[in-house]
Amino acid sequence: MVAGATRWRDLQAGPTPSQGQLAITNRKIRFIAQQHGGEIPLSKVQRASYLDRTTVLIESTARSLSGRFSVPDAEYTSILVDTALRIDRRILLPDNGDRPSRHIPAHVKSAVYRRDRGACVECGANSYLEYDHIIPFSRGGASTEGNVQLLCRACNLAKGARV
Incomplete structure (x- = not known):
């Protein structure tokens, strides 16, 4: 998935926007921009949170791409990141609220x-x-x-x- 996005970096001078595109693949998340672009493997991404209609928060163990992103549909983007993380971590079963079982069917x-x-x-x-x-x-x-x-x-x- 590739979508137009704005990355908000929190600097001493205040929040600074960078225009670009957010790309989510089965291996990494990329922010493609003229300046301050980057990529991060899914193994370093902790979660993507839906903050409001247009804002998604991507949290990772590396600072290179952590932060807030404004996208056209933040809920859809956070679901895509969560799905990519589940596939990467091989957690493909839906969470039904039951305690997971060690048993292999x-x-x-x-x-x-x-x-x-x-x-x-x-x-x-x-x-x-x-x-x-x-x-x-x-x-x-x-x-x-x-x-x-x-x-x-x-x-x-x-x-x-x-x-």
Whole structure:
């Protein structure tokens, strides 16, 4: 998605606008402008908040692109950023208010076993296989086909709760 946008940077002299375009891809968010443009990978974006009809707040761990943006439809833009973040973090299931489950459904196990050809994706072993969350469940990873892989016990223990 690409939309015309104004980036508001808070400087000592007060809020300063920069005209440009806000582009959201499946890997990063870019602000394309003559001056003060930039990009940030989705892994560094924390959230996008809908402030009012035309203003969206993008918060990240890097200052390079954090801040307020005026866009034609801020609600739509914040939903797009949130969806891109969910896809990037492999949290594809809708939030139904229930407590998420660590349980991996049988259809997911079957699909992962076929996809990984019944072998560890790290070392190729085909004994003592375990289903592993790529993004750990403890860090918000979902029990979906895109976030589960086959690992042998040794590789799974070596990985631990790391991504």
